[in-house]
Amino acid sequence: MxxxxxxxxxxxxxxxxxxxxxxxxxxxxxxxxxxxxxxxxxxxxxxxxxxxxxxxxxxxxxxxxxxxxxxxxxxxxxxxxxxxxxxxxxxxxxxxxxxxxxxxxxxxxxxxxxxxxxxxxxxxxxxxxxxxxxxxxxxxxxxxxxxxxxxxxxxxxxxxxxxxxxxxxxxxxxxxxxxxxxxxxxxxxxxxxFPVRSLEHCRRKYVTQFVALERNAEKGIPGHMAEAYEAYRAGRLDAFYAPLVVDDAALRSGLADGTYALDTRLRDTLRGLGFGEVHGQGRDAATPPPVPEDGARFAAEYTALGESDLGASFGARIDELEARLARLERSPVARVRRLAGSARS
CATH class of the missing domain: 3.90.550.10 (Spore Coat Polysaccharide Biosynthesis Protein SpsA; Chain A)
Structure with missing residues (x-):
């Protein structure tokens, strides 16, 4: 394969x-x-x-x-x-x-x-x-x-x-x-x-994408970017990013109530490939296999994906219909109809 x-x-x-x-x-x-x-x-x-x-x-x-x-x-x-x-x-x-x-x-x-x-x-x-x-x-x-x-x-x-x-x-x-x-x-x-990694990355990611999407207006702003887009238009992207950051106190609280879990699998794998720090483990440090509890947590988490499955299934059809509607609205026939309507009013 x-x-x-x-x-x-x-x-x-x-x-x-x-x-x-x-x-x-x-x-x-x-x-x-x-x-x-x-x-x-x-x-x-x-x-x-x-x-x-x-x-x-x-x-x-x-x-x-x-x-x-x-x-x-x-x-x-x-x-x-x-x-x-x-x-x-x-x-x-x-x-x-x-x-x-x-x-x-x-x-x-x-x-x-x-x-x-x-x-x-x-x-x-x-x-x-x-x-x-x-x-x-x-x-x-x-x-x-x-x-x-x-x-x-x-x-x-x-x-x-x-x-x-x-x-x-x-x-x-x-x-x-x-x-x-x-x-x-x-x-x-x-x-x-790792969708947002730093304030600099947040600015770079969203400003670049928003400028590009505004040039391609028929695509619209994706739903998960709407809040960031509003902040960008208001000149408040830094204020949008700040609440996303989990400081040490918030992390301790989130670990205690199950909001967060510490997961070093990627960190440890990348160390083995020569990225990041070594901390005496050497470059061949192996990622430990998942334990049964992690499998149960994963199963519980992905039950939320039913909604995203429906969203993706219908989203593509909606995007296609919106694009067709936009093309129709730009057509010569549509412009003539609008002009005729304006003349009647």
């Missing part, structure tokens, strides 16, 4: 090196990456992996954030040009972790009639920034997920069989093609998710 990951990035130098190294270690054979106008060291990091022969780099100059279109292009290339059997459509802030067997071993067990498998986001909360690697600081995981419009919302992502006609939905949550049936209700992959 050949497993290919797609990756759309812009100014992700604080995380993208670790993200790619992690997934190559976890079983990904090749990466198809799109760099959209990065101005930090992201491009140089991607070019290094390309020179090593494990990454195909696409430079996308567009300034209107056509995420679905660009990820669809990469997913199709994975099938047609890079002989993929399965494809992961990942973001730079995601680390896919198969529960039990490795990623490739897991995907090889999926019955042939199913073409997509879901992974569940497990969100890690921002901590006070001390300039260390994100994974060294951010070891507090949110244990009370819900599907709501917020940066730490619960959602799933899909790994899918490679198809030259696949279409990736908004946010990379769904992979769509005739006969590409999702295996619903099973989440054998945890996606360790």
């Amino acid at each position: 050949k497993l290919v990951m797609t990756l759309l990035v812009r100014d992700e130098a604080d995380i993208v090196d670790a993200q790619i190294a992690y997934h190559l270690h976890a079983g990904v054979d090749f990466v198809v990456a799109t760099d959209n106008r990065s101005e930090d060291e992201t491009t140089e990091i991607l070019e290094r992996y390309a020179r090593d022969g494990v990454l195909h780099l696409i430079r996308e100059p567009g300034d209107d954030l056509r995420q679905s279109e660009w990820v669809t292009r990469m997913a199709r290339l994975a099938a047609t040009d890079f002989a993929a059997d399965w494809v992961l459509n990942a973001d730079a802030d995601e680390f896919w972790l198969s529960r039990g067997a490795g990623l490739k071993e897991l995907l090889s067990t999926v019955p042939e009639r199913f073409g997509a498998v879901r992974g569940a986001w497990r969100n890690f909360v921002p901590r006070p920034d001390d300039e260390r690697l994100f994974a060294e600081r951010m070891t507090a995981r949110l244990c009370t997920p819900s599907f709501h419009p917020h940066p730490l919302s619960t959602h799933f992502k899909s790994a899918h069989r490679a198809r030259p006609d696949v279409r990736i939905g908004r946010g990379n949550h769904e992979a769509l093609a005739d006969g590409l049936v999702a295996l619903r209700g099973w989440y054998p992959i945890e996606i360790l998710h």
Whole structure:
């Protein structure tokens, strides 16, 4: 089996090196990456992996954030040009972790009639920034997920069989093609998710995306960004970020009441790959296997994903209908009707 990951990035130098190294270690054979106008060291990091022969780099100059279109292009290339059997459509802030067997071993067990498998986001909360690697600081995981419009919302992502006609939905949550049936209700992959990592990252992430989305108005602002967008328009993005940070006192309280759990699995794996601190463990420190209690917690958490499944299932249809309506409203016939209505009034 050949497993290919797609990756759309812009100014992700604080995380993208670790993200790619992690997934190559976890079983990904090749990466198809799109760099959209990065101005930090992201491009140089991607070019290094390309020179090593494990990454195909696409430079996308567009300034209107056509995420679905660009990820669809990469997913199709994975099938047609890079002989993929399965494809992961990942973001730079995601680390896919198969529960039990490795990623490739897991995907090889999926019955042939199913073409997509879901992974569940497990969100890690921002901590006070001390300039260390994100994974060294951010070891507090949110244990009370819900599907709501917020940066730490619960959602799933899909790994899918490679198809030259696949279409990736908004946010990379769904992979769509005739006969590409999702295996619903099973989440054998945890996606360790670090959506907001520092104040600087918050500004960079949201301002860049909002400017791009405003140029592509037909897409609208995604629900989980609405609060941040309002803060951005009011010049209060710093005030939006501040309540997201979990300080030491809030962490102690949250650990006591079950809101948070300490989860060092990514930190320890990255240390083994040469990222972050070593603390005398050496570079080959192994991540301990999950205990039964963690499996129970995971099962309890992903019951909230039923709402996001419905949202994704209908969201793509709603987006398509809204786009068609926008095209109709811009048509010459619609303009004539509006003018005629104005004349009558």
